[in-house]
Amino acid sequence: MHIVVLLKAVPIVGTERLGPDQRVQRGQLEANGNDEYVLEKALKLTEANGGEVSLLSMGPASAIDALRKALAMGATRAYHVQDEALAGSCIRGTVDVLVAALRKIEFDLLFVGADTSDGLGGVVAPAVAARLGLPYLSYASEIRASGTGVSIDRLSPTGFDVQEAASPAVVMGTQLLGEPRYPSLRGIMQARTKETTTWSLADLGIDPASVGEAGATTRFIGSETPPQRSGATVVKAPPDEAAAAIVDFLATRRLI
Amino acid sequence: MNALAQVPLAPMLPVLFVVATVVFVLQMARHLRIFAAAQPVVFSDQPETRLRSVFVYSLAQVRMFRDLGPGLGHAAIFWGFVILVVGTADHVTLGLVHSIIAWPLDGWLWRLLLPVQNILAVSVLGSVAYMLFRRVVVRPRRLTLSRDGWTILLLIGAVVGTELLAEAFQIGRYGDPDAAWSIVATPLGNALSSVLPSGAMELGFDVSLWASVILVCYFLVYLPRSKHLHIVTAIFNAFLRKVRPRGELPAMDLEAETARFGVKTIEDLGWKDLLDGFTCTECGRCQDACPAWATGKPLNPKTMIMGLREMAVGAEAGMSLLPWIKPASPAPGLTQPIVDTAIPFDAVWDCVTCGACVEACPVLIEHVDKIVGLRRNLVLEESRFPAELTSSFNAMERYGNPWSQPASARLDWTRGLPFEVPTAASVAAAGPSAVSELECLYWVGCAAAFDDRNKRVARAVVTCLEAAGVSYAVLGQEESCTGDPARRMGNEYVFQMLAKGNIATLDRYKPRTIVTACPHCFNTLGNEYGQLGGHYEVVHHSTFLSRLVEEGRLRPDRADARTMTYHDSCYLARYNGVIADPRSVLGSVPGIELREMEKNGRGGFCCGAGGGRMWMEEDRGTRINAERTRQALETGAQGVATACPFCLVMLRDGLADAPDGQGKDILAQDIAEILAASLPPGGHNGRMLPVLTSPG
Numbered sequence: 001m002h003i004v005v006l007l008k009a010v011p012i013v014g015t016e017r018l019g020p021d022q023r024v025q026r027g028q029l030e031a032n033g034n035d036e037y038v039l040e041k042a043l044k045l046t047e048a049n050g051g052e053v054s055l056l057s058m059g060p061a062s063a064i065d066a067l068r069k070a071l072a073m074g075a076t077r078a079y080h081v082q083d084e085a086l087a088g089s090c091i092r093g094t095v096d097v098l099v100a101a102l103r104k105i106e107f108d109l110l111f112v113g114a115d116t117s118d119g120l121g122g123v124v125a126p127a128v129a130a131r132l133g134l135p136y137l138s139y140a141s142e143i144r145a146s147g148t149g150v151s152i153d154r155l156s157p158t159g160f161d162v163q164e165a166a167s168p169a170v171v172m173g174t175q176l177l178g179e180p181r182y183p184s185l186r187g188i189m190q191a192r193t194k195e196t197t198t199w200s201l202a203d204l205g206i207d208p209a210s211v212g213e214a215g216a217t218t219r220f221i222g223s224e225t226p227p228q229r230s231g232a233t234v235v236k237a238p239p240d241e242a243a244a245a246i247v248d249f250l251a252t253r254r255l256i
Numbered sequence: 257m258n259a260l261a262q263v264p265l266a267p268m269l270p271v272l273f274v275v276a277t278v279v280f281v282l283q284m285a286r287h288l289r290i291f292a293a294a295q296p297v298v299f300s301d302q303p304e305t306r307l308r309s310v311f312v313y314s315l316a317q318v319r320m321f322r323d324l325g326p327g328l329g330h331a332a333i334f335w336g337f338v339i340l341v342v343g344t345a346d347h348v349t350l351g352l353v354h355s356i357i358a359w360p361l362d363g364w365l366w367r368l369l370l371p372v373q374n375i376l377a378v379s380v381l382g383s384v385a386y387m388l389f390r391r392v393v394v395r396p397r398r399l400t401l402s403r404d405g406w407t408i409l410l411l412i413g414a415v416v417g418t419e420l421l422a423e424a425f426q427i428g429r430y431g432d433p434d435a436a437w438s439i440v441a442t443p444l445g446n447a448l449s450s451v452l453p454s455g456a457m458e459l460g461f462d463v464s465l466w467a468s469v470i471l472v473c474y475f476l477v478y479l480p481r482s483k484h485l486h487i488v489t490a491i492f493n494a495f496l497r498k499v500r501p502r503g504e505l506p507a508m509d510l511e512a513e514t515a516r517f518g519v520k521t522i523e524d525l526g527w528k529d530l531l532d533g534f535t536c537t538e539c540g541r542c543q544d545a546c547p548a549w550a551t552g553k554p555l556n557p558k559t560m561i562m563g564l565r566e567m568a569v570g571a572e573a574g575m576s577l578l579p580w581i582k583p584a585s586p587a588p589g590l591t592q593p594i595v596d597t598a599i600p601f602d603a604v605w606d607c608v609t610c611g612a613c614v615e616a617c618p619v620l621i622e623h624v625d626k627i628v629g630l631r632r633n634l635v636l637e638e639s640r641f642p643a644e645l646t647s648s649f650n651a652m653e654r655y656g657n658p659w660s661q662p663a664s665a666r667l668d669w670t671r672g673l674p675f676e677v678p679t680a681a682s683v684a685a686a687g688p689s690a691v692s693e694l695e696c697l698y699w700v701g702c703a704a705a706f707d708d709r710n711k712r713v714a715r716a717v718v719t720c721l722e723a724a725g726v727s728y729a730v731l732g733q734e735e736s737c738t739g740d741p742a743r744r745m746g747n748e749y750v751f752q753m754l755a756k757g758n759i760a761t762l763d764r765y766k767p768r769t770i771v772t773a774c775p776h777c778f779n780t781l782g783n784e785y786g787q788l789g790g791h792y793e794v795v796h797h798s799t800f801l802s803r804l805v806e807e808g809r810l811r812p813d814r815a816d817a818r819t820m821t822y823h824d825s826c827y828l829a830r831y832n833g834v835i836a837d838p839r840s841v842l843g844s845v846p847g848i849e850l851r852e853m854e855k856n857g858r859g860g861f862c863c864g865a866g867g868g869r870m871w872m873e874e875d876r877g878t879r880i881n882a883e884r885t886r887q888a889l890e891t892g893a894q895g896v897a898t899a900c901p902f903c904l905v906m907l908r909d910g911l912a913d914a915p916d917g918q919g920k921d922i923l924a925q926d927i928a929e930i931l932a933a934s935l936p937p938g939g940h941n942g943r944m945l946p947v948l949t950s951p952g
Contacts, residue, residue, distance in 0.1 A: 012654050012655065014655070014660060014661070014662055015655065015662040015663075015664070017664075028654075030654055179643065179646065180646075181639055182635075182639045182641075182645075182646045182649060182650075183639065184635075184636060184637055184638065184639045185510065185517050185635075185636035185637065185748075185749050186517075186636075186637060187639075188749065
């Protein structure tokens with residue numbers, strides 16, 4: 001079984017800053033939190049049933065640190081699409097690139113996190129599935145894989161639905177899949193020599209003009225740092241009084 | 257006349273002794289073969305310190321007297337043993353020793369020895385009785401009533417008793433020219449001969465002499481399998497002790513390809529660690545001192561050491577006594593994991609690394625480094641640790657601090673101060689050596705930078721520095737966690753990553769002195785960074801502030817009329833001996849009356865947050881900080897002073913949660929806050945700051 005996990009390197013949550021070009025700086029990056037949860041599940045499944053986990057990421061050169069960490073967790077290899085022309089790509093451009101890359105990889109299952117902490121689009125997974133013409137299973141709280149197919153528990157308002165598909169298929173997972181593991185030192189050392197393949201747009205046969213800022217279907221207008229918030233009401237009182245004060249506060253604003 | 261010649265089968269006495277000695281040596285050799293399977297130990301450094309340790313801890317046995325009764329009893333038995341060995345040696349050499357000792361000074365040496373021997377024999381018997389009484393009647397919790405314990409005490413009593421009887425029968429039956437000097441045996445012998453016929457006296461002598469020699473030989477054969485082996489090993493353990501700073505954990509090469517990371521099996525321990533096991537007397541002083549054990553957690557330092565010994569003995573069981581006979585199967589104990597054999601998994605994580613056990617041990621067993629070794633293996637090789645640590649590790653790795661705060665927030669604590677806190681980067685703009693010309697670099701630490709309560713301590717520290725006109729700077733955004741919590745949680749990888757980053761920053765600025773209010777930063781910067789090439793002069797703020805007061809640069813004059821108790825931080829007092837300085841800072845504030853807790857100084861009781869426990873849930877047993885708070889409240893003090901950001905938070909919480917609101921009006925404060933509040937308003941240049949306006 002070969003599982004590919006889409007992994008995006010995002011700015012470390014809580015440290016995001018705008019650069020001089022008014023765009024989010026992409027200096028030190030970490031693996032997108034949601035992606036780590038599906039990676040963990042992919043690792044558990046291949047550990048139990050045999051197989052390999054590959055990572056696929058599109059991002060700047062600094063994304064390699066996040067990929068190394070994921071390799072240290074136990075992934076077998078990483079594919080890294082990296083090209084200057086990709087900066088400023090819209091979701092459509094991103095999907096084009098990922099689809100082109102996935103056509104070069106033979107896989108049974110593609111795991112994708114629910115969304116990313118920097119983009120929050122949440123549509124890359126279904127778009128990739130649609131473009132590849134693959135079954136799409138979403139909001140998985142549990143994933144079971146067999147040699148020929150996959151079945152998941154899909155979160156629903158009443159509990160969960162069981163969905164099944166034949167492989168290859170795309171699965172979008174949630175954090176209910178379980179805490180990502182902490183890599184061991186041996187894993188970290190092995191990750192240094194694991195296979196990483198870097199693809200440029202030329203390798204994927206994509207016209208640079210069709211992606212990046214130039215080819216984007218959405219346009220970046222500008223951004224600004226929000227002003228420091230002030231005037232917050234801080235309740236400092238024993239638990240009972242504090243609870244009452246908070247309830248009053250909400251009630252006077254008709255929020256409860 | 258040599259009475260020994262009268263004993264039936266007398267020539268067999270030395271033969272028996274030689275046989276027993278050979279068995280003893282073979283068993284000891286088997287212990288040494290286990291040592292050979294363990295890791296090498298360096299002991300060539302600081303020979304004078306090592307020899308002094310042997311004298312102080314093995315001969316003078318200073319640590320034994322912290323518990324006076326057992327200390328005196330033990331001393332009597334120890335010195336009794338040393339002197340009475342002469343008598344035993346005389347018996348098994350058929351009087352040779354007597355002849356030698358009686359030769360110089362016309363026999364006076366022997367004559368002087370006799371009363372000493374007699375008095376000691378009686379005190380040994382008295383001590384044995386006292387110790388049996390303790391085990392059977394007093395029953396202190398730290399002692400376990402084992403068969404080994406009974407055997408040893410009864411054997412000691414029996415050996416000494418039979419030897420004394422033999423001497424008494426001998427004098428009573430055959431007489432002795434030096435009888436007047438045997439001040440116990442002679443009256444006893446005379447009394448016996450007045451009631452017993454001479455035949456019975458002869459029989460009594462023969463039987464008691466043989467009995468004493470047989471018991472001594474049995475003791476020799478029994479010794480290597482007993483906790484009493486410490487009479488042989490304690491001296492070596494004192495010599496081989498850790499002589500590096502106790503707060504310096506063993507260095508570790510993370511690039512070593514084939515190495516085992518940390519400690520998994522007894523083969524991964526140093527052979528000194530195995531010697532620790534063979535030296536343990538099961539006295540339980542470590543258990544008594546352990547805050548985890550005191551609050552009902554599964555960790556027991558004593559049973560861990562006993563467990564390690566059991567594993568070593570188990571491994572030996574697969575080895576034959578005679579080295580040239582190869583065992584059929586390899587020793588299983590060697591490859592067994594220590595965790596969940598000698599110590600439960602949970603207990604490994606209960607340790608606050610406070611070092612109270614190490615401090616308490618009379619025979620210098622080192623528990624903490626072993627526990628950290630186990631943690632290193634669990635973290636680095638198995639990724640097996642309490643779940644809540646994942647986020648701490650990730651936080652230290654990604655944000656450079658366990659609070660998950662961005663570096664850009666590192667100077668938030670300076671907001672609203674009436675003066676500018678200079679950063680090293682801004683100072684260095686004046687020239688490359690500008691920072692090293694400053695009096696000190698204030699290492700703020702993550703706690704003071706990110707924890708709201710401790711931000712006030714940082715403000716108090718710089719207020720004092722400003723008031724004293726000290727030239728200083730902080731690293732600001734360039735500072736990151738020293739790595740202490742990561743290292744003590746076993747994550748050497750994250751520790752070295754953080755340490756190397758900090759060393760690069762510090763080496764760029766080359767500060768003359770680093771001052772920090774955090775004992776953990778203090779210990780790691782000062783004692784551990786040297787392993788990675790960072791050598792700095794590091795001073796704790798208690799020392800620095802007390803010096804400023806002493807030099808008259810700070811003149812606290814606003815009275816603070818409170819009785820206060822001071823809680824010693826483990827990494828300050830026990831690990832680094834900084835005990836007087838924080839007290840002298842408190843003493844300099846007019847009106848403060850210091851009341852000590854029972855456990856203070858080197859014998860202090862942890863707040864519960866050391867060893868990375870600050871970042872772990874405390875769901876086993878009761879809370880350590882609650883216990884320490886109870887001890888603080890017992891003094892009746894109106895305030896609790898600390899000199900550590902973790903202790904401060906733990907005691908603040910402890911006071912808030914104290915039963916019946918006992919801690920309601922009692923503040924936990926850092927010594928810097930108390931000092932800053934007592935400085936004259938207006939200060940040295942009119943820039944004073946009321947740091948204590950909203951306590952809590």
